[in-house]
Structure formats: C-alpha cells, structure tokens
Amino acid sequence: MDNNIIIKYLQGTASEAEIETFFQWLDESEKHRNEFIELKKIWALTSKFENKEGVSWSDIQPEFSKPVKKRFLYSFIKNAAVFILLIGIGAIAQYFFFGEKDEHVYARSFAVTAPAGQMTNIELPDGTLVMLNSGTSLQYNSEFSSGKREVYLEGEAFFDVQKDVEHPFTVKSDYLGVRVYGTSFNIQAYPEDREFTATLIEGSIGLLDKNGYELSKLEPGEKAFFNDSTASIEIRKVDTEMYTSWKDGLVTFRNEKMDYIAKQIERWYNVEIIIQKEGLCDERYFGTILKNKPIDQILDVLKLTTSLEYEIVPRANKPTLIYWK
Structure with a gap:
C-alpha cells in the first residue's frame, strides 16, 4: 500500500480512486485492519504536535514492504445494468470489523x-x-x-x-x-x-x-x-x-386505474406519460401485460378495453414522451 494514500485518506484529501484502493487493501486481511487502527492512532497524536519540536507524520509512519493485491469488492454482479x-x-464507536475495538469503525x-x-x-x-x-x-x-x-x-x-x-x-x-x-x-x-x-x-x-x-x-x-x-x-x-409475476415478465392488473398503470409503464420503459384526456385517469383496466413487448404493443392492448388513444414523441437525451389522449 502506498503510504501517501493512507495519509491522504486520513487528511480527507484522497480521490475516489484512492479511497477505493485503500478500502480494497483494508478488506484483504485482519492484519491490515489492525495496522490501520494503529496508524490512525499515531496520526491523531502527531497531528496535535505538528510543527512542534520537528515531529511529523513522515517521521514515525511504519513501512509496508509488500505490495497489495487488488481484488473486486464482491462477485455478485449478474447483470450489466447493475451499478x-x-x-x-x-464512523461510529463500536468494535472494528471482527471484534478489534477502536475509537471508530469505517464502513x-x-x-x-x-x-x-x-x-x-x-x-x-x-x-x-x-x-x-x-x-x-x-x-x-x-x-x-x-x-x-x-x-x-x-x-x-x-x-x-x-x-x-x-x-x-x-x-x-x-x-x-x-x-x-x-x-x-x-x-x-x-x-x-x-x-x-x-x-x-x-x-x-x-x-x-x-x-x-x-x-x-x-x-x-x-x-x-x-x-x-x-x-x-x-x-x-x-x-x-x-x-410476483413481474419477475417473469408478466404483470396482471385487477381493476386498476389508468393513472396507476401509467406510473408502472413509466418505470418499466423509462418513458414519461402525460394524460391529457379528461376522465381517463379514473378508467380501469383488467388484464395481463407482457413486459418484454414493445411499448406501442402494450398501449394497443390497453386500447382494446379503454378509451385510450396515444401519441409517442421521441426526445434526444430524455425519456420518450407519450401523450394519452
């Protein structure tokens, strides 16, 4: 581990990438966590005497002789849509990770x-x-x-x-x-x-x-x-x-209002729906929709048993706009 990264983390000046590297090192072993606890205590003490009697952090920081192997945080990513x-x-006062007690725990x-x-x-x-x-x-x-x-x-x-x-x-x-x-x-x-x-x-x-x-x-x-x-x-x-059928691509509505259905469709398809027709919000729909179908097919299904008419307006860098008329 680069000592400068630890110093910058303690000073609150580390970049996001440096913070990520620091936590990867911290996660690798209990030994690293114990080392950091001691380093933090030393840093807290030396910060009180900075510019006094020539004492500085660099004078007393311990050395790390072996480079750190990087690894991914978790292996649970199953879909490219995951962020x-x-x-x-x-920081909270309690036991640090596996029971090592310290003033703070960093989670x-x-x-x-x-x-x-x-x-x-x-x-x-x-x-x-x-x-x-x-x-x-x-x-x-x-x-x-x-x-x-x-x-x-x-x-x-x-x-x-x-x-x-x-x-x-x-x-x-x-x-x-x-x-x-x-x-x-x-x-x-x-x-x-x-x-x-x-x-x-x-x-x-x-x-x-x-x-x-x-x-x-x-x-x-x-x-x-x-x-x-x-x-x-x-x-x-x-x-x-x-x-629960939504997880299999099916959604069943039982006498649901159209304004509720519009809200669900906005989430499923990342679109924005504006209901223009008076009274359409309170109309109700009873049926099953396949979520994996194109949105125009979904809207055509809704048209069969409601007074819905629609207009789709594509927009650059924004969700598609759909007017319900």
Whole structure:
C-alpha cells in the first residue's frame, strides 16, 4: 500500500480512486485492519504536535514492504445494468470489523440499482437472491458480511433469503420494515407512491415500524398493504402470483386505474406519460401485460378495453414522451 494514500485518506484529501484502493487493501486481511487502527492512532497524536519540536507524520509512519493485491469488492454482479456505487464512509464507536475495538469503525455502503426500463438480479454476500424491478435501488453496508444482514429498499424487489437463525435478515424502507425468518417474499416501496406492500410466498416475515417494533406477522399467501396517508395496515389473502409475476415478465392488473398503470409503464420503459384526456385517469383496466413487448404493443392492448388513444414523441437525451389522449 502506498503510504501517501493512507495519509491522504486520513487528511480527507484522497480521490475516489484512492479511497477505493485503500478500502480494497483494508478488506484483504485482519492484519491490515489492525495496522490501520494503529496508524490512525499515531496520526491523531502527531497531528496535535505538528510543527512542534520537528515531529511529523513522515517521521514515525511504519513501512509496508509488500505490495497489495487488488481484488473486486464482491462477485455478485449478474447483470450489466447493475451499478455499484460507493455512497458513504461513516464512523461510529463500536468494535472494528471482527471484534478489534477502536475509537471508530469505517464502513462502506453499497447501492445496487435497476434503472428505469430494466430489471436486475443480484446475489448478496450471504447467498440471498434478490431481483430488482425497474427503478429500484437496494443498499447495504460492509457490516452485512459480518452478520448484520440489513438492507434498505427503494422500489420493488423479490427476495429469496438465505436462512440464518443467528443473523436475522431485515429489509427497511421509508415507511415499514420487514424482519425475515428465512423465506421468499415480494416488497413494493417506491417512496413517491407513499405506499408499502409485502406479499409472502413462503416462510414467515414480521412487519416492523420505523423503530424496529414488530407490528404483525404474515402467513404464506398473505399481502400487507400500508398507505402513508392513513397510516393503517391491511392484511388479506391474495393470489401471490399476481404480485410476483413481474419477475417473469408478466404483470396482471385487477381493476386498476389508468393513472396507476401509467406510473408502472413509466418505470418499466423509462418513458414519461402525460394524460391529457379528461376522465381517463379514473378508467380501469383488467388484464395481463407482457413486459418484454414493445411499448406501442402494450398501449394497443390497453386500447382494446379503454378509451385510450396515444401519441409517442421521441426526445434526444430524455425519456420518450407519450401523450394519452
């Protein structure tokens, strides 16, 4: 490891590439983590005496004789649409990584995103499989690998959680959370919708409030619906296939309003829909749509049982504009 990179990191002047290199080195072994703990303590002390009695960081920093082998952060990338973003470096007072206690712990956070118009399959470090629907982001930090299996979801995702009794799996969102007991389930929690739904396929999940208190448990075949405006939870038996078939390219609408369907199509196809016709928002559609079909074919299907007419206007460097007339 280049000592200058460590110094720049401690001074807060390291570039993004240098930070990435530093954390790759830090992840390689417990020895590196222990070395950094000691280096940070030395740096903290020397910074107090800088320009006094000729003492400086370069006078006392230890040497590293062997170059660092670089490696990728994780091998879970399954789709070219996945973007792994270094989104935060925090410090909290607790045990450092594998139990080495220090004043601070430095944790990286990662976000895996399925852009509008695409879906993404990922495998988390514990073997949990997740499919992200269009316009969805899943975040977790480096503590996940050491047993704190906690993720934050914005959007819709299907989870097949690896069972681990000693380390519960938790999904958080802007509204409710879910504590998982080894199971498969679907969650929809787009922040702009101000709604949260959880559909349990098998196993068991508990619904959590923002403080982590368990409000209720779901049984297989049940769906929980939460609306932020009413702050109430409704749980009912459903045909789970209706709410999970999106991962297979099928979406079934049961008497849904057209403005709701427009919002879904915007996410699936990365388009912008403007509804111009008065009363069209409140018309309802009942049927199944194939998500992998061209958008004009989807709109033609909607036309069969609604009063929809449309105009598609391509735009450079912007989502395609579609007028519903």
